[in-house]
Amino acid sequence: MSHEPRVLLGPGPSNVHPRVFQAMISPILGYLDPVFLDAMDETMSRLRYLFQTQNELTVTLPGTGMAAMEAAICNVVEPGDEVIVGIHGFFGQRMAEIVERHGGTAIKVEVGFGQVIGADQIGQALDDHPNAKMVAVVHGETSSGIGQPLAEIGKLVRDRGKLFLVDTVCSLGGADIPVGDLLIDICYSGGQKCIGGPAGISCITLNDRAQEVLQARSNAVDTWYLDLMLIKKYWFADRVYHHTAPGPMVFALKEALEIIQEEGLENRVARHKEAGDLLKNGLTDLGLELFGDPENRLSMLTCVMIPDGADDADVRGRLLNDFGIEIVGGFGPLKGKAWRIGLMGYSATERNVHYLLAALREILGA
Amino acid sequence: MSHEPRVLLGPGPSNVHPRVFQAMISPILGYLDPVFLDAMDETMSRLRYLFQTQNELTVTLPGTGMAAMEAAICNVVEPGDEVIVGIHGFFGQRMAEIVERHGGTAIKVEVGFGQVIGADQIGQALDDHPNAKMVAVVHGETSSGIGQPLAEIGKLVRDRGKLFLVDTVCSLGGADIPVGDLLIDICYSGGQKCIGGPAGISCITLNDRAQEVLQARSNAVDTWYLDLMLIKKYWFADRVYHHTAPGPMVFALKEALEIIQEEGLENRVARHKEAGDLLKNGLTDLGLELFGDPENRLSMLTCVMIPDGADDADVRGRLLNDFGIEIVGGFGPLKGKAWRIGLMGYSATERNVHYLLAALREILGA
Numbered sequence: 001m002s003h004e005p006r007v008l009l010g011p012g013p014s015n016v017h018p019r020v021f022q023a024m025i026s027p028i029l030g031y032l033d034p035v036f037l038d039a040m041d042e043t044m045s046r047l048r049y050l051f052q053t054q055n056e057l058t059v060t061l062p063g064t065g066m067a068a069m070e071a072a073i074c075n076v077v078e079p080g081d082e083v084i085v086g087i088h089g090f091f092g093q094r095m096a097e098i099v100e101r102h103g104g105t106a107i108k109v110e111v112g113f114g115q116v117i118g119a120d121q122i123g124q125a126l127d128d129h130p131n132a133k134m135v136a137v138v139h140g141e142t143s144s145g146i147g148q149p150l151a152e153i154g155k156l157v158r159d160r161g162k163l164f165l166v167d168t169v170c171s172l173g174g175a176d177i178p179v180g181d182l183l184i185d186i187c188y189s190g191g192q193k194c195i196g197g198p199a200g201i202s203c204i205t206l207n208d209r210a211q212e213v214l215q216a217r218s219n220a221v222d223t224w225y226l227d228l229m230l231i232k233k234y235w236f237a238d239r240v241y242h243h244t245a246p247g248p249m250v251f252a253l254k255e256a257l258e259i260i261q262e263e264g265l266e267n268r269v270a271r272h273k274e275a276g277d278l279l280k281n282g283l284t285d286l287g288l289e290l291f292g293d294p295e296n297r298l299s300m301l302t303c304v305m306i307p308d309g310a311d312d313a314d315v316r317g318r319l320l321n322d323f324g325i326e327i328v329g330g331f332g333p334l335k336g337k338a339w340r341i342g343l344m345g346y347s348a349t350e351r352n353v354h355y356l357l358a359a360l361r362e363i364l365g366a
Numbered sequence: 367m368s369h370e371p372r373v374l375l376g377p378g379p380s381n382v383h384p385r386v387f388q389a390m391i392s393p394i395l396g397y398l399d400p401v402f403l404d405a406m407d408e409t410m411s412r413l414r415y416l417f418q419t420q421n422e423l424t425v426t427l428p429g430t431g432m433a434a435m436e437a438a439i440c441n442v443v444e445p446g447d448e449v450i451v452g453i454h455g456f457f458g459q460r461m462a463e464i465v466e467r468h469g470g471t472a473i474k475v476e477v478g479f480g481q482v483i484g485a486d487q488i489g490q491a492l493d494d495h496p497n498a499k500m501v502a503v504v505h506g507e508t509s510s511g512i513g514q515p516l517a518e519i520g521k522l523v524r525d526r527g528k529l530f531l532v533d534t535v536c537s538l539g540g541a542d543i544p545v546g547d548l549l550i551d552i553c554y555s556g557g558q559k560c561i562g563g564p565a566g567i568s569c570i571t572l573n574d575r576a577q578e579v580l581q582a583r584s585n586a587v588d589t590w591y592l593d594l595m596l597i598k599k600y601w602f603a604d605r606v607y608h609h610t611a612p613g614p615m616v617f618a619l620k621e622a623l624e625i626i627q628e629e630g631l632e633n634r635v636a637r638h639k640e641a642g643d644l645l646k647n648g649l650t651d652l653g654l655e656l657f658g659d660p661e662n663r664l665s666m667l668t669c670v671m672i673p674d675g676a677d678d679a680d681v682r683g684r685l686l687n688d689f690g691i692e693i694v695g696g697f698g699p700l701k702g703k704a705w706r707i708g709l710m711g712y713s714a715t716e717r718n719v720h721y722l723l724a725a726l727r728e729i730l731g732a
Contacts, residue, residue, distance in 0.1 A: 002617075003401045005393035012610060013394050024614060025387040027371035028379050030692045031565075035369045062566060063429045063591060066609040070591045098590045192610060199397075200428060200566055200612025223589045224464045225429060225436045243432040244378060244558060246566025248390060248614070251368075326396045 013192035023255035046257035052178040065169035065190025068202035071226040079103035089141035114292030119152035140170030143331040145303030154183035174272035196345030197256035201249040379558035389621035412623035418544040431535035431556025434568035437592040445469035455507035480658030485518035506536030509697040511669035520549035540638035562711030563622035567615035
């Protein structure tokens, strides 16, 4: 073994179940091998369970969660299109940037780091920009540890006949996100966070409304690799070559999804909640201050202020080197001021929380 | 184990060395873990050996070989740019399509399937299109089994001050492609063919000439995920977050590259040549006809005509089901008329050739 294992309590990648590793080294198959095609079908079926949807077009993408973000945007946006982007942290900003990369105009609805966007703010933006094609928000902001409420926004967007795009990279598999009930038209996530799979593969689901928009495009999608209508032709009956499927990643993700079904989504969400609550209470008991809107803190990612007198890099270095625990630093306005602690997928256990709290107590002398 | 192993003799993925699988399940690390950053540095160093280059910007990309093709093109091409694309098969066609997706104009220099492009043809195109920004060709055409000579074209392109882009997805790791000596400015490959790694990760190298062109762009690259100047900021000193690195794929590729260095490029190229010659001679002895220009057939991919009386799907089905061997069908004009047999990376052994020939002899009754 080339290096020691870590207890991964950052914002992903997380530790994976040994079964996921075992599946990853399944014998390699050709990308049109009948056994591999069956595995793709099974993966789609399990992804529908995870997204709580019946959407036919529910597939993996051969790239990280950021590839899924770009796919979700660039397949919809044509030059000149307006997209209302709710921004409550770094990943919302990035969505806006990607809209503009593809020739669209991002109408930014921005709130402070650690806050959530009000449905009324989205409603106002829809009033002000009646031609907007889509509303895009991040559910779990990995940069702030805050979860954006979705239900009211979903209704508003559907009422106006727009598309609703939601990023669940941080949260899917650890939070209850019923894509259909929330009136989400396009939703994506990444493998390595609460889903408990590897980094390097992601997943996306689109309903018929979204597919109709894609099919009505005037121009070809400006990226070929992430063109969802081409990817669909490989995943469904035509089986037209688009790329060589990343077999080990597909098998690993499929296994992670099977583990989710065995545990049951409801139990899994409860496990993330219990671990997250235990952590938040423990950090508070240590005298640390949690960041952001108390009503909307995520279970799977906790953002906590670095106490006075503690050195960011020193504490994280000691956690990593003396205890083998990874947590990560703050982002943007929180850089050097906060830590981000993830409890995702296989890493979301009470044991890990106890271990981290004990280590912090020792290092901080609290 | 969910399924039987295959002897993979298609155009990739190929079988991988057990050490590659072992590396793939190395303990997962954060994308900024010091140990992981060291692994990235070592991967770059080994890639430079493979590409026979000193180019600083020699990195992996978080997607398949097709992602690398798109990255190589979209980082150079701005709206209105002309790119001369040499086309001697399917993947050249795809290059041209991707140029156009990104707002460029593809000047196609096309020859028949199974032929190679003459340096004079490229010279003529350069004369006719003095404003062309780049010349792009595929070295090993996975669709036809033909390898494009590069040396003369490289000199022509450099003389005119243009960029020279070469696709070596099929051939790198199994053919001698000294990127620097051949005056190639941008070169990329995929993990799962002669490199002997997994599908889902790819690699690219750019020299300073190419980087200067990227830095002189007037517009941002129209895809965010494959923006090489952003990816560079993650691979080098700044370590700015761009995507969560696909750790298992990086470790697996790094191990495959170490195996290449241990074997030595020269020995490895010779092994591919010996296996390829053994196969071609054996197929000829069976009375089968090889496809394409005899002077430029690839070692690692052999395209052979399906003999009269043999049913394409039936023969391939029996190979897969009775012998566990995958070969694949022809592409484009060769669909239903030819088979493509790969001998790539760990799959490129005389034993595999003997096994395939014995199986074909039995199935064809030859």
